[in-house]
Amino acid sequence: ERARLLQTLTLRGDEAVLDVGCGRGLLLNGIAQHLTTGKAVGIDTWQARDQSGNRPETTQANARAEGVSERVEIRRGDARHLAFKDNSFDLVVSSLVLHNIHAATEREQALREIVRVLKPGGRLALIDFGHTGEYVQVLREQGLNDSQRSNLHFQMYPPVRVVTASKPFAAQAQETITVATAH
Numbered sequence: 001e002r003a004r005l006l007q008t009l010t011l012r013g014d015e016a017v018l019d020v021g022c023g024r025g026l027l028l029n030g031i032a033q034h035l036t037t038g039k040a041v042g043i044d045t046w047q048a049r050d051q052s053g054n055r056p057e058t059t060q061a062n063a064r065a066e067g068v069s070e071r072v073e074i075r076r077g078d079a080r081h082l083a084f085k086d087n088s089f090d091l092v093v094s095s096l097v098l099h100n101i102h103a104a105t106e107r108e109q110a111l112r113e114i115v116r117v118l119k120p121g122g123r124l125a126l127i128d129f130g131h132t133g134e135y136v137q138v139l140r141e142q143g144l145n146d147s148q149r150s151n152l153h154f155q156m157y158p159p160v161r162v163v164t165a166s167k168p169f170a171a172q173a174q175e176t177i178t179v180a181t182a183h
Contacts, residue, residue, distance in 0.1 A: 002030045028042040
C-alpha cells in the first residue's frame with residue numbers, strides 16, 4: 001500500500017510533508033526517500049498498545065536504517081492539536097491512524113487540524129479502514145477540492161481505502177464561498 005500511494009503522490013522532492021501518526025516510520029521514510037531538499041515530519045503519540053515497539057527511538061532507528069534520517073524530523077504530537085503554523089505543509093499523509101480516535105467529533109477536529117496546516121494548493125492522502133466516508137464529508141465541508149475515497153484495496157488486512165483531497169488556493173476558496181452563499 002505504501003508503494004501504491006507513493007506512486008500516486010508524484011513528489012517533486014522539495015515538499016514539506018507531515019505524516020500524522022507516523023508510528024515506526026514506514027510511510028514517513030518512504031516519502032523521505034523521494035525528497036531531495038524537502039523535509040518529512042512525523043508526529044505520533046507512540047502508544048505501545050497501538051503497535052509493538054512503538055517509540056520515537058524506533059522511528060529514528062528506522063529512518064537511519066533506510067538512509068533518510070537527514071530528511072526526517074520526528075516529534076511527539078496529537079492529530080487533534082497539531083503544533084504547527086497554518087499553511088505549513090505541501091502534503092499531509094496519515095496511515096491507519098484516525099480510526100483510533102473513537103469520538104466522531106474528535107476525528108473531525110483532527111481533520112480540521114490537517115486542513116489548517118495544509119498549504120493552499122497542498123494535498124492530503126489518508127489510508128484507513130474505517131470512517132473514510134466521514135473523512136470525505138468533513139474535508140468537503142472544509143472546502144477542499146476533489147475530496148474522494150478509493151475503492152477498497154485488498155493488498156493488506158483489513159482492506160483499506162485512500163482518501164485524497166487538495167486545498168484550494170485563496171482565490172479559489174473565496175470563489176467557492178461566494179458561489180455557495182449565492183445559492
